[in-house]
Structure formats: structure tokens, C-alpha cells
Amino acid sequence: MGVHEVNHTITRMVDSAMSAHSASDEVREQLLTLASRSFASATDLDSDAAAQLERAVAGCVRLGVSLDTTLSIVIGAMELVISIETPPTADSVLRAVRAATEIVARVYKQARSNERVDEGRAVAAALLRGDSAKILGHCSHIGVADSYTILAMRLPPLRGRHREGPPTATEPVAPRMHFEVRRRFGPSALTLLADNGATILIPDTAPNDYAALAAFNDCLATADGTVPTALTMHALTTDLPAVAEQVHAALDLATRLGMTGRLYRFSDIAVEYQLTRPGPGRDALSTVLDPLEEHPDLLATLRCYIDSGLDRRRTARRLHLHPNSVDYRLKRILRLTGYDSTDPTGLWNLRSALVIRDHHTEYTALGA
Structure with missing residues (x-):
């Protein structure tokens, strides 16, 4: 099979995928790019080729292309390599297909994880604004609890995460925090990040005793042993806006007074907090x-x-x-x-x- 025939076959493969999804011209161009990258990397999926393929897959995710369609294009384009006049060994193509499949799976998995984080952030922000929990329950896949344990945290500078697998103490706190929140408190726990901290809402159905919260806070210690400063208090869902404001004010006060590096209950600083109120x-x-x-x-x-x-x-x-x-x-x-x-x-x-x-x-x- 010559170059012209390969290009023609790739185009027909992409157009076939397009007909099933009534996609736009932008999607078609992205799928053509994906197919070309896949075909080119079938014989030598080195680090540069893998990076180019990953960017092409990410473009498909951004445009809403389904996982099935992306995989069919990647595998189909790589299989074309076997049809050329001097095909590579089956083992080399198989290795490339396996590596490419892992790239696709990783990119889509990360995208889904980001969607869950974004949805949780939106629900948390709405609850902290005082929006109706009933409406949120109908509009979101995340159930809204009757009450929450509020965990206000002061974190090191936030940065993104660039690798797979469970986060470690050598990584920034923010991505490890998302991982640990899901692992310890379940998918209904909500996280809202700010420039220098976070608000975590743990539903009353999840483990939320002081020992569990302290263990969570301690596990976020950085590589040099620095433990985040956090403060916790329980509140009914309807009272979240006012109570969260109090909790963050108390956390700010604790930090100013040098009470850092551990989890505090609101009662631990209630006297100091009250002393700073006007009167x-x-x-x-x-x-x-x-x-x-x-x-x-x-x-x-x-x-x-x-x-x-x-x-x-x-x-x-x-x-x-x-x-x-x-x-x-x-x-x-x-x-x-x-x-x-x-x-x-x-x-x-x-x-x-x-x-x-x-x-x-x-x-x-x-x-x-």
C-alpha cells in the first residue's frame, strides 16, 4: 500500500467515524491529526512520538470525542502499517498499540477525574453561597447531605500534577489532597481550592471524627515534614455560608497567633476568636x-x-x-x-x- 492509498484509507476511516457522530470540521481535523500521529508512531513510539500522540488525544478529549472513537482511530491507523510493502514485525506493532492504548486510557481517565473535581468544586461553591441544596441535588450527580464537617486548610503554593499513580509526599499538597479526599471520605466529599488554602465539605455519612480528620491532615505533610494548618467545625447544610466564614476567620487567627502545623477544633481557639470580635x-x-x-x-x-x-x-x-x-x-x-x-x-x-x-x-x- 502506497502513501496515497494510506492517506485515502485514513480519510475514509475518519469520515466513517464522523458519520456516526455528526461531528464538526474541527473534530474531523483533530481525528485526522490523531490518525496521522498514530500511523507514524506504529513503528517507533519514542518519547517525542508519544508526546505528540498524547497531545492529539487530549485534543479529542477537549472536543468531546468519545473514548471508543478515539481508540478505534488509533488502533485502526496503526494496523494500516501492516499493509505497507515492507511491514514491521507484528511484535513491534503490538508493543506500539499497547503503549498507545495506555496513553489514550490515561488521558481520558485524567479528563474524567478533572470533570469530577470541577463538578465537586461547583457544588461546594454553590453550597457555600447558600444555594438551595434541593436544586443542587437534582442538578448534580453528587448528592447533597443534610450536614457537613467543614475543614478549612492553609496550604503551601498550589501547582498541578503531571504523573499517574498515587501521589507522594514529594509532590505539591493540592493534588495529593484531591486524591486523599476521594480515598478517605468518598465521592460526595467536596473540595474548593483557593490561592492559599482550601475548604473541604465532608458529608455526615462519611468518617468525620477528629481522629480521621487529623490523620487526613497529617498525610498531607510535605517532604520536609511541614503539616498543613487546619481547623474544623460541623454545620447544617443551610448554615454552611455563615459557619464556613467563621471557620476561616478562626483559621486565619490561629495562623497569626502561631498555632500552625496541625488540625484544630473550633473550640480549641474559641476563646481567642471571641476576644477578637468587636465589643x-x-x-x-x-x-x-x-x-x-x-x-x-x-x-x-x-x-x-x-x-x-x-x-x-x-x-x-x-x-x-x-x-x-x-x-x-x-x-x-x-x-x-x-x-x-x-x-x-x-x-x-x-x-x-x-x-x-x-x-x-x-x-x-x-x-x-
Whole structure:
């Protein structure tokens, strides 16, 4: 079979596939490209040829060509090689067909996975906007639950994934997160990514106890051992918009306060969260540390003392001071503020004032 006959046969094969799908001229051109790439790679499917074939298959996916049609074109074009005057060995064609089939299967599988992710993202966004769960249930293949566990996460920079198989710790967190969400919580769990984090909605029918959520968060650790910071809270579907906003505000506060690298319940930071809400209590506590404004060394000592678990010797080591110097500074804080850092009530007021101060400082720095 000569070149002209091969081209004619490929054209007839594509036109036959077209007649069954009433496709457009763009689809016809894409199928012709696919057939040509397949024919050319039947004898030597090296890395360059495989990449060209993969791009042609991806083009078919983009245009909505069915998997059956794509496979028939690829295999049919490769079989034509056997009809030429000096055909290759059957083994070489068989190897090429097997490799090409794997490429087609991988591209279509990834496309289907992306469709599920996109659909889940759309449903999650709708629920977080407060759209009717009943309408969503009719419009989507994803069932809408009566309630969800909200998991707000702070993630490293998000990038795409470029290989098959289960993701590993050496890969970016986002693609591993999609994989683990499906594996651990099922197809009804919804994920919505943002620039620096994610919102995951886990239905009440899936495992959603703290241990399961903490294990999920820990499995997303990066290769250097960095664990994402996350915060969780349960909510009825109708309350998702308001509760999700609270959860993300609490997660933001936890991050500002240095509470990172693990999963927190909302109750773990409820006091700090409430302290940062507008009201007379916050206004009163916000002035407690005003006398220390001109004494940054005292503020630093108070912060270090609290972060060191109220251990004066550890505080001294961290600040490169003698323990007696730490005692002296704590007494000065008492004289200036009226609150004793060694007394439970005084310590609570001082720590609360620090939380409010840190929140206000960060909030102002962000230009809010």
C-alpha cells in the first residue's frame, strides 16, 4: 500500500467515524491529526512520538470525542502499517498499540477525574453561597447531605500534577489532597481550592471524627515534614455560608497567633476568636498593654514567657538573660499594668490582651 492509498484509507476511516457522530470540521481535523500521529508512531513510539500522540488525544478529549472513537482511530491507523510493502514485525506493532492504548486510557481517565473535581468544586461553591441544596441535588450527580464537617486548610503554593499513580509526599499538597479526599471520605466529599488554602465539605455519612480528620491532615505533610494548618467545625447544610466564614476567620487567627502545623477544633481557639470580635470586652482588654508601648523589651519578655510555658529559666535562655532579669521584667510588667503574670487571673488578662494586640497589629498591617 502506497502513501496515497494510506492517506485515502485514513480519510475514509475518519469520515466513517464522523458519520456516526455528526461531528464538526474541527473534530474531523483533530481525528485526522490523531490518525496521522498514530500511523507514524506504529513503528517507533519514542518519547517525542508519544508526546505528540498524547497531545492529539487530549485534543479529542477537549472536543468531546468519545473514548471508543478515539481508540478505534488509533488502533485502526496503526494496523494500516501492516499493509505497507515492507511491514514491521507484528511484535513491534503490538508493543506500539499497547503503549498507545495506555496513553489514550490515561488521558481520558485524567479528563474524567478533572470533570469530577470541577463538578465537586461547583457544588461546594454553590453550597457555600447558600444555594438551595434541593436544586443542587437534582442538578448534580453528587448528592447533597443534610450536614457537613467543614475543614478549612492553609496550604503551601498550589501547582498541578503531571504523573499517574498515587501521589507522594514529594509532590505539591493540592493534588495529593484531591486524591486523599476521594480515598478517605468518598465521592460526595467536596473540595474548593483557593490561592492559599482550601475548604473541604465532608458529608455526615462519611468518617468525620477528629481522629480521621487529623490523620487526613497529617498525610498531607510535605517532604520536609511541614503539616498543613487546619481547623474544623460541623454545620447544617443551610448554615454552611455563615459557619464556613467563621471557620476561616478562626483559621486565619490561629495562623497569626502561631498555632500552625496541625488540625484544630473550633473550640480549641474559641476563646481567642471571641476576644477578637468587636465589643466592650475586647475594647477594655485592648488597653491593658498600653503602658508597655514604650517598653518593647517588656512586651518581648511577656510574649516569650507565655510561649515558654511560664518557665522563667527557659524564657531566660531564649532571651539570653539571667533568670533574675526575667523576674525583674515580670515585676515591672506588674507595676506598669497592674496584672501579675504569675497569678492565673492576671496571666489570663495579659495573654488575652496579647491576642487582641497581635490580631489588631496583623489586621492593620494587611490594610483591612
